[in-house]
Amino acid sequence: MPLELTGITKKFGSREAVSGVSLRAEDGEFVVLLGPSGCGKSTLLRIIAGLEISDAGSIRLAGADVTQREARDRDIAMVFQSYALYPHMNIAQNIGYPLRVRKRPPAEIDAEVKNVAARLGLTSLLANLPRQLSGGERQRVALARAIIRRPKAFLMDEPLSNLDARLRVEMRAELKHLQHELRIVTIYVTHDQAEAMTLAHRIAVMRDGKIQQFDTPSNVYHRPANTFVAQFVGSPSMNLIEKPDGILGVRPEDVQLSQVEQPDWSPARVYVTEEMGNETIVIISDGSTNITARAPAGMKLDFDARIWYRFRPEKLHWFDPSTRSRRIE
Amino acid sequence: MKTALKYLAASIAFIVAIAPVYWLITISLKREVDQFAYPPQWAGFVVTLEHYKEAFGSSSFSAYFLNSVLLAGISTSAALLIGVPAAYGLARFEWPANWGDRIGDWILSTRMLPPIVTIVPLFLMLREARLLNSLVGLSIVYTAFNLPFVVWMMRGFFDEVPREIEEAAMLDGESRVGALLRIVLPLVKPGLAATAVFCLVVAWNEFLFALILTQTEAAMTLPVGIASRVTQYEIKWGAMSAAGVVAMLPVLVFASAAQKYLVRGLSLGAVKG
Numbered sequence: 001m002p003l004e005l006t007g008i009t010k011k012f013g014s015r016e017a018v019s020g021v022s023l024r025a026e027d028g029e030f031v032v033l034l035g036p037s038g039c040g041k042s043t044l045l046r047i048i049a050g051l052e053i054s055d056a057g058s059i060r061l062a063g064a065d066v067t068q069r070e071a072r073d074r075d076i077a078m079v080f081q082s083y084a085l086y087p088h089m090n091i092a093q094n095i096g097y098p099l100r101v102r103k104r105p106p107a108e109i110d111a112e113v114k115n116v117a118a119r120l121g122l123t124s125l126l127a128n129l130p131r132q133l134s135g136g137e138r139q140r141v142a143l144a145r146a147i148i149r150r151p152k153a154f155l156m157d158e159p160l161s162n163l164d165a166r167l168r169v170e171m172r173a174e175l176k177h178l179q180h181e182l183r184i185v186t187i188y189v190t191h192d193q194a195e196a197m198t199l200a201h202r203i204a205v206m207r208d209g210k211i212q213q214f215d216t217p218s219n220v221y222h223r224p225a226n227t228f229v230a231q232f233v234g235s236p237s238m239n240l241i242e243k244p245d246g247i248l249g250v251r252p253e254d255v256q257l258s259q260v261e262q263p264d265w266s267p268a269r270v271y272v273t274e275e276m277g278n279e280t281i282v283i284i285s286d287g288s289t290n291i292t293a294r295a296p297a298g299m300k301l302d303f304d305a306r307i308w309y310r311f312r313p314e315k316l317h318w319f320d321p322s323t324r325s326r327r328i329e
Numbered sequence: 330m331k332t333a334l335k336y337l338a339a340s341i342a343f344i345v346a347i348a349p350v351y352w353l354i355t356i357s358l359k360r361e362v363d364q365f366a367y368p369p370q371w372a373g374f375v376v377t378l379e380h381y382k383e384a385f386g387s388s389s390f391s392a393y394f395l396n397s398v399l400l401a402g403i404s405t406s407a408a409l410l411i412g413v414p415a416a417y418g419l420a421r422f423e424w425p426a427n428w429g430d431r432i433g434d435w436i437l438s439t440r441m442l443p444p445i446v447t448i449v450p451l452f453l454m455l456r457e458a459r460l461l462n463s464l465v466g467l468s469i470v471y472t473a474f475n476l477p478f479v480v481w482m483m484r485g486f487f488d489e490v491p492r493e494i495e496e497a498a499m500l501d502g503e504s505r506v507g508a509l510l511r512i513v514l515p516l517v518k519p520g521l522a523a524t525a526v527f528c529l530v531v532a533w534n535e536f537l538f539a540l541i542l543t544q545t546e547a548a549m550t551l552p553v554g555i556a557s558r559v560t561q562y563e564i565k566w567g568a569m570s571a572a573g574v575v576a577m578l579p580v581l582v583f584a585s586a587a588q589k590y591l592v593r594g595l596s597l598g599a600v601k602g
Contacts, residue, residue, distance in 0.1 A: 049500060049502075050346060050498050051500075069506075070499075071496070071499045071500050072499050072500065072501075072502045072504060076500060078496075078497065078500045080496070080497060081493075081495045082491060082493050084491065084494045084496070084497035084510055085497075086494060086497075086498070087494075087495075087516060088515045088516060097498075098501040098502055101501055101502035101503055101507070102502055144502070145497075159385070163462050193366075254365040
């Protein structure tokens with residue numbers, strides 16, 4: 001069931017948090033709203049949920065206009081960053097709550113809760129209270145509560161950001177698999193570009209309340225629409241070099257280094273090296289600008305050592321200096 | 330040594346606090362001849378229940394007791410019924426141009442004047458409304474008196490509940506009222522209990538308004554009734570003490586029942602739970 005936003009605008013006082021956002025997520029699609037904090041992505045999500053009312057624009061879900069509907073009548077489930085479990089109910093009651101509100105027969109609720117709990121590995125925790133659970137377990141309960149009633153859409157507001165790094169990666173994979181199985185359109189908000197790249201079918205990169213680019217992870221990475229997207233996606237971020245004929249963008253992996261002089265390569269000095277284990281990040285300086293490069297692991301370079309570099313000619317990105325958007329090749 | 334000092338200090342505090350209560354209880358149980366014997370009889374006196382019989386059998390203390398119960402119950406319920414939704418509204422909704430805070434301050438300001446300055450206007454208003462000497466009149470006054478307290482306490486407790494929990498409930502299919510009743514209120518139960526106990530105690534012990542606004546027995550409360558036993562000709566120490574002992578009981582029972590909530594309610598927010 002597709003979700004379609006048209007011209008969504010929301011003002012807080014005189015500041016436009018979301019301005020004229022239009023976006024269509026197809027049935028079963030996983031769309032990630034990616035952007036720095038304050039870019040309006042959470043506000044947009046809350047507007048879709050019905051927790052905020054937009055000043056202009058419309059929302060269509062599964063073909064019906066839900067713009068004026070209250071949150072509870074939209075049939076949308078949401079997972080919050082803080083999980084927002086009900087502290088006074090045990091896990092079974094938390095998971096079953098959406099069905100209880102809908103006055104389903106207790107036997108049916110019980111069966112569904114067991115079913116969903118088994119799917120998310122929560123069976124042994126059903127009698128516990130939320131505060132007795134670890135962060136990862138609470139996260140699973142929040143997911144279970146969202147999926148139990150098979151909503152028309154899922155909304156997730158930075159659901160993994162309260163977890164530690166290892167658990168985050170684990171839950172990320174689980175989440176992706178779950179979404180694939182359920183095939184329910186999902187809008188996922190994050191500021192973590194790695195999460196966006198790994199989870200999304202398509203990423204909507206946002207800044208200052210506007211969508212900068214809405215495309216597949218591969219296209220966002222390899223064909224960024226402007227310098228903001230180019231630098232926000234990818235880690236370490238893309239080198240941007242001011243040239244007389246425009247802004248040149250080069251990803252660190254497209255900077256080739258050599259410790260011996262090569263014809264047509266430019267000389268530079270090593271500014272700093274960062275050993276990452278599986279690779280080495282080398283920052284070099286040509287006197288005026290710093291350029292970040294990826295090098296193989298174990299590359300030993302002294303501070304200020306002489307080095308030669310070149311950019312892979314087929315991997316250059318050119319941006320217009322005034323609009324800062326990608327030049328059409 | 331340190332422990333000994335601690336226990337000593339605690340014992341002194343306990344004795345100081347409990348001595349008048351103990352004396353009240355003994356007087357209510359002593360024969361009139363023993364009440365002011367010298368040296369005072371702290372223990373081992375002849376026990377009698379005649380004062381209780383007199384207070385609750387022949388004189389009207391039972392009626393006063395019932396009046397006090399009704400009054401405390403009705404005014405506390407009314408103050409919660411009006412104050413809790415108001416507090417929720419102030420805590421949760423956006424008000425244009427800070428009106429939420431202004432209304433809050435204004436409600437609080439009514440607690441800032443000493444109660445006695447309102448007594449003359451209240452007397453005149455109730456007289457015009459033919460509500461002097463009536464439980465209805467006193468209930469209205471007590472409700473009004475407790476309302477700002479309820480609003481301010483409960484507003485603080487509602488502020489403590491994360492908005493997201495309520496929003497989750499609304500997305501799960503609850504209306505706002507449903508989320509308030511089934512999710513938020515259970516979460517602020519300790520606060521609700523603490524607030525209710527305070528209101529009850531205030532209404533139960535209130536003397537000034539009850540004295541001025543009731544002159545007949547129809548709506549006389551226990552504190553006023555007890556004091557009225559100090560007459561021109563005699564002071565009924567025994568009956569007064571017996572009534573005083575009985576007057577302490579409901580508050581004691583209620584407070585000890587709500588004690589775990591009281592402590593949690595008053596320290597809510599101080600510790601992240």
